Amino acid sequence: MFRPLSLFIGLRYTRAKRRNHFISFISMTSMIGLALGVLAMILVLSVMNGFQKEMSSRILGMVPHATLSAEQPLDDWQAVAAAALKHPQVIAAAPFSELEGMLSYKGTMQPIQINGVDPQQEPKVSIITEHMVAGRLDDLVAGEFGIVIGEITARRFGLQVGDKLALIIPELSSMPGGITPRMQRLNVVGVFKVGAELDSSLALIHVADAGNLQHLQPGQVQSVRLALQDLYQAPQVSAALAAQLGASYRANDWTHSQGSLFGAMQMEKTMIGLLLLLIVAVAAFNIIATLIMVVADKGADIAILRTLGATPGQVMAVFMVQGTVIGVVGTLVGGVLGVLAALNVSALVGWLEQASGQQVLSSDVYFINNLPADLQALDVLLICGAAFTLSFLATLYPSWRAAQIQPAEALRYE
Structure with missing residues (x-):
């Protein structure tokens, strides 16, 4: 089956056993680091989603989603309730x-x-x-x-x-x-x-x-x-109902009393996600180091390809394919392991508690006694997308360096 030259050579370089075993070790380290970074991000963000969902269901299940009041006490609250119930939310x-x-x-x-x-x-x-x-x-x-x-x-x-x-x-x-x-x-x-x-x-x-x-x-x-139905629509729904009832009515909602708590939780999730992204960034830098050493090791091969008529773009694509394969494999492995870990983290923690005899989350100290996890598809897609993008960008500079190699210079001492 016909395959583009750059894809064929790039995949062959990826599978081939290199003379320099240190390069192979760095390449495997990059792949493992990328997988661990993706795994950690998916697991941690899923647990944070679980905590946020648990706190939302408990706190926002007790405090009013929204309230409607007037300047004077309500004489007929049933009429106000009937008017509010006409809203689909x-x-x-x-x-x-x-x-x-x-x-x-x-x-x-x-x-x-x-x-x-x-x-x-x-x-x-x-x-x-x-x-x-x-x-x-x-x-x-x-x-x-x-x-x-x-x-x-x-x-x-x-x-x-x-x-x-x-x-x-x-x-x-x-x-x-x-x-x-x-x-x-x-x-x-x-x-x-x-x-x-x-x-x-x-x-x-x-x-x-x-x-x-x-x-x-x-x-x-x-x-x-x-x-x-959607408590995050509380400000808009309550304001619309108060305006519909009349100028003397005013609305209040949970964002006034609990908004700062959930805002802080969302900010914490964002900051931890950015910090964990550094693990992926380190793995991407390892890909850069790997490809630079591969380019140095394959200098003669690159010169021969150029002599046979390969363009700089084709040479560049060869190493971009090789680095991208490392990124794709590491991202996929980390993504699969992260999803499995997030789906089974509660059972895993329960097994560890049973095996060690120690309770990780005691109900006497914490508000919950288990480790909740809420795996969200959007988080997984964003994490895997970010990891793949970083690994792809990491291939650009070493590939560009490979395309700049002059055949005569590379073959001078061969």
């Missing part, structure tokens, strides 16, 4: 109130964010019912001032279901200080654990009890909480 809506205060128990105090929820509607917009470790959300009854607290808060105070604690809320007043504390006794009816910071900073009460603490009229709520 909105999958559920529920009444919602929030306030901040201090929890006090036997002289110990802790700041807390209180969410007022409807136990019947909340499971539509939150994952709270899936993470209850004691009690039930339905035990929140209007007028009884029950509270559902996080597992870290319960452990810090030594609380169990049935215990009572005090909630201290600051209120504006006409007193000289301007602010007076208001105390409300609460009964612990449930404990949740989502495995995130929310376990220590969030608590839930009935939306009617929250309205009582905020001096709202019966039936009034502070806002309507929305759950969206």
Whole structure:
């Protein structure tokens, strides 16, 4: 079968056993380094994607994707919810109130964010019912001032279901200080654990009890909480709904409260990806060194090819093919191993924990007790594409040097 001269010779050089075994060693090192770099990038970025997905599902499953409120408390939240549900991105809506205060128990105090929820509607917009470790959300009854607290808060105070604690809320007043504390006794009816910071900073009460603490009229709520199909569309969707409802309505979304956290996670992923790319860059430099030594070793062969009529472009293509083969093989091997490692990293870590008797991720220290991985095809394509591009660029200078060899000079001492 006909093959171009440059491709034929380049592939032959790649397969041939060289007289200089050191060149072969450097070539193999370049290939292995490239494969390890691609493997490391795919594995690390997949694990970081897994952590980000896990944190997103836990944190953003508890905090509102978006809320709609007005200048005055909402008298008919059902009408607002019905209008919001007409938007294709909105999958559920529920009444919602929030306030901040201090929890006090036997002289110990802790700041807390209180969410007022409807136990019947909340499971539509939150994952709270899936993470209850004691009690039930339905035990929140209007007028009884029950509270559902996080597992870290319960452990810090030594609380169990049935215990009572005090909630201290600051209120504006006409007193000289301007602010007076208001105390409300609460009964612990449930404990949740989502495995995130929310376990220590969030608590839930009935939306009617929250309205009582905020001096709202019966039936009034502070806002309507929305759950969206694509939570990353929350700013646009909530703003559009607020504009549709009227000038007195305003929108809020999760990017205001949690955006910095996920922005930092994305920046961390980007920086680690760039640092790991240096491994691939080092392997690409090894390809340059390999080809330069091959060009020096094959000087006589190049001169003979030129004498037989090969053009500088054909000579250049010979070594570009040879370097590209190294890059393609290293990238493919690293890509396959990286995908396999990312798909099995959780099982591998579990096996290591079982074999060593040590837990890598303890639930007492970290928010999760396993090593999640989320393999994304786009990441794999970008990593393999970057590795191949660097390896291809690494072939240009040595190939150009080979094309500049003059036959008479190369054959003078042969």
